[in-house]
Amino acid sequence: MMLSYFKEQFDLEKRLLLIVIALAVVLVLATALQPWVDPRWLYMDAQSVGELSGDCCHIYDGAMSMLGIMLWFGTSAISVLACLVFLYRSDLKGAWFSAHASLVSAILALDDAFLLHDVAFPNLGIPQAAVIGFIGVLILSYLWLQRHFFGAPYRWLLAISLSGFAMSVGIDQVMHSIETFWIVAEDGPKFLGIVTWFLLHLMVLTRRLVDLTE
Numbered sequence: 245m246m247l248s249y250f251k252e253q254f255d256l257e258k259r260l261l262l263i264v265i266a267l268a269v270v271l272v273l274a275t276a277l278q279p280w281v282d283p284r285w286l287y288m289d290a291q292s293v294g295e296l297s298g299d300c301c302h303i304y305d306g307a308m309s310m311l312g313i314m315l316w317f318g319t320s321a322i323s324v325l326a327c328l329v330f331l332y333r334s335d336l337k338g339a340w341f342s343a344h345a346s347l348v349s350a351i352l353a354l355d356d357a358f359l360l361h362d363v364a365f366p367n368l369g370i371p372q373a374a375v376i377g378f379i380g381v382l383i384l385s386y387l388w389l390q391r392h393f394f395g396a397p398y399r400w401l402l403a404i405s406l407s408g409f410a411m412s413v414g415i416d417q418v419m420h421s422i423e424t425f426w427i428v429a430e431d432g433p434k435f436l437g438i439v440t441w442f443l444l445h446l447m448v449l450t451r452r453l454v455d456l457t458e
Contacts, residue, residue, distance in 0.1 A: 261401065261443055268439040272432040275308060284424045287431035289359060296422065309356065312435050315442045316353030320346045326449040330456075338452050341390050345445055348386045355379065376413060383409075393448055401444040408437025 276283045281304060285293045290306030297305075323346035330338035355361055361375035387394065387402070394402050412434035419426045 276428045284427035312438045313356050315438045319349040319442045401440050405437045405440040408433040
């Protein structure tokens with residue numbers, strides 16, 4: 245009976261996650277196919293839109309970019325809150341994981357918000373490839389050190405997230421284009437990667453918190 249209950253709960257949880265991911269895919273497709281605004285102005289950061297479009301400024305400039313940044317910071321914020329709860333409950337492993345998750349997500353948010361790998365560090369003489377390499381090592385080392393938290397129930401979310409990031413970085417490094425098709429091809433998968441990154445941490449932290457209360 246108990247096994248049946250947990251299986252039912254997991255199936256419901258998975259369906260809800262798939263619905264959220266499907267809505268994110270619909271949003272990406274809708275922004276890419278809508279006829280009113282050049283989609284690249286929705287995906288590029290607002291500063292770049294103002295510089296390149298010649299038609300500054302609109303409330304929708306950089307809309308998808310800003311949503312992604314919100315989700316990065318959202319992941320960092322819920323991780324901080326979880327860290328405080330874990331410390332209160334003397335769960336040091338949970339606290340270390342959530343603090344690590346918050347730091348990595350905040351760095352990724354700052355990179356997106358302030359164009360660190362695109363503009364800031366290259367202007368200081370640090371090659372973009374080096375910054376991207378550092379971010380890649382940061383993510384992979386985090387996933388390796390915290391690998392026991394990313395169990396089978398949510399590994400598929402991690403796979404979707406990393407696939408989106410890898411596709412985005414690959415297109416960015418190979419094409420170096422600001423044409424609409426390539427901007428959407430680069431930033432669409434990235435947005436889906438951020439959505440699933442947020443969902444992954446939301447579910448892992450929630451499951452850990454629920455286990456503490458049982």
